[in-house]
Amino acid sequence: MEDFKVTLKQQIIDSLNLQGMRPEEIDDNAPLFGEGLGLDSIDSLELMVLLERNYGIKIEDAREGRKVLQSVQSMADYIEQNRKL
16 A cells, blocks of 8 residues: 555656656645645546546536545545445
8 A cells, every 4th residue: 555655645746747756755645725735626626537547437516526635635535435446
């Protein structure tokens, strides 16, 4: 799971074009929005595309999306449980 989280962090960095950031700088449990990485609603759409493109996961319920996109850990857990590829 640790290797997978590093991969996921790199995908987030690449998808959101977070230049100069490295995977080890992102805390697994830090909030992705607000404090933490400080992502916004546009970034959340990019993360939804990342989930669908890389893992075959489509989240249509906004409440579920907020729970899934809370942190790298919550994303990794959700992907492990719902991966389609």
